[in-house]
Amino acid sequence: MTDLLAALxxxxxxGITEFLPISSTGHLLIAERWLGHRSDLFNISIQAGAILAVVLIYRQRLWDLAMGFIGRGASAGHSPAGMALTPAQARDYAFKLAAxxxxxxxxxxxxxxxxxELPDQVTPIAWALVLGGLWMIAAEHFAAKRAAKLGERAAITWTVAILVGIAQVVAGVFPGTSRSAATIFVALLAxxxxxxxxxxxxxxxxxxxMFAATAYELMDxxxxxxxxxxxxxxxxxxxVASxxxxxxxxxxxxxxIQSHRFTAFAIYRFVLGAALLLLVPTGS
Structure with missing residues (x-):
């Protein structure tokens, strides 16, 4: 296999795994065993490529938040629940993102x-996939019970913001956890x-x-x-592929997710994690 095809x-x-709650880092560490090990800059940069896609998808949302933050316009767009955000609400949301x-x-x-340094053995990745699947099911279960009792809550609290920040670091330290899974389900539990x-x-x-991580790694x-x-x-x-x-x-x-829970992703994590534990029992 050529180096360019492996990179592709x-x-x-x-690109597929970065935002699906199935762990991009875990999949890349496993894939590199067949496609060749890459530098930290390579891995961080392709994550930035995936983040660029999110910027394009949320470009209007980001613009609305920026305009609301500086107090321009009567509304700063709409929240996920479909409610208009006032400039004050947009500033609050932006401060929580910053926090x-x-x-x-x-x-x-x-x-x-x-x-x-990230562990590169298969066994801890496999266990992180399995335990992450359990975490996802538990988080959605308790979130659904809370929603049935108190109604759906789309607001992001300061507690949620701080815990999401911590969750991103935890996901970075333990491959297989998944940054998107850790942050989404911390928010649901909180x-x-x-x-x-x-x-x-x-x-x-x-x-x-991710853009900051890319810049930091590039300077290094x-x-x-x-x-x-x-x-x-x-x-x-x-x-580009990412x-x-x-x-x-x-x-x-x-x-x-408008009409489905994350259960299918949890099952995928169980299956993949179990397969890795069975097929690579030594973790090599």
Missing amino acids: LLGIIE AFGVTAVLGIVVKKLGF GTTSRAAATEFAFLVGIPT VIGNGQAAHEDWTALAVAF AITAFVAVKWLLHY
């Missing part, structure tokens, strides 16, 4: 400075019973998070001279 396949895998990102940034730098609202906040806070690579050894053509191919496939995947997911 990795970009497609990233979630700030928590992630601070804790992420601490983890980086401590020299933590009081936001609307799947659409939890998903949107998780996706929007991922925009500055340039600083230590590794950039000269990067295959920029392969990276570009993977970046962006295109993520655009399609996110569009599909946003439509899917």
Whole structure:
């Protein structure tokens, strides 16, 4: 297999799995065993390609929030529940996005400075997939019970924002957890019973998070001279593939969750995790 084809396949895998709650990092670590190991810059950059797709999908939402934040216009668009946001509500929402990102940034730098490296064995990834599936089912169950009792809540509280920021770091530390799953289901457990609202906040806070991670990694690579050894053509191919496939995947997911729970993704995690544990019992 040529290097460009391998990069293309990795970009497609990233684009499909980044926002579906099935763990992009876990899938990439497994795929690299057959397609070849890639640099940290490569992996972070193709995640940024997927985030670019979210920027395009939510471009009007982001613009509305920005206009509401600076107090222009009578409304800052609509919330996931379909209610118009006033400029004051838009500012509040933007501050909560900033808080979630700030928590992630601070804790992420601490983890980086401590020299933590992602485990690349299959066994912990498999267990994270299985346990994450259980987490998803439990979160939706309790969110549904709360919604039946109190009604659907689309509001994002400060508690939700802080916990989402922490969840992003946890997902980054444990491959197989899934950033989107961790953040969406933390939001559901913390009081936001609307799947659409939890998903949107998780996706929007991922925009500055992944772009910042890409910039940080790029500066590090340039600083230590590794950039000269990067295959920029392969990276570009993977970046574009990731962006295109993520655009399609996110569009599909946003439509899917309007009338479906995340149960199918939990089952997929169970099956994949169990298969990995059985097929690779030594974790090698």
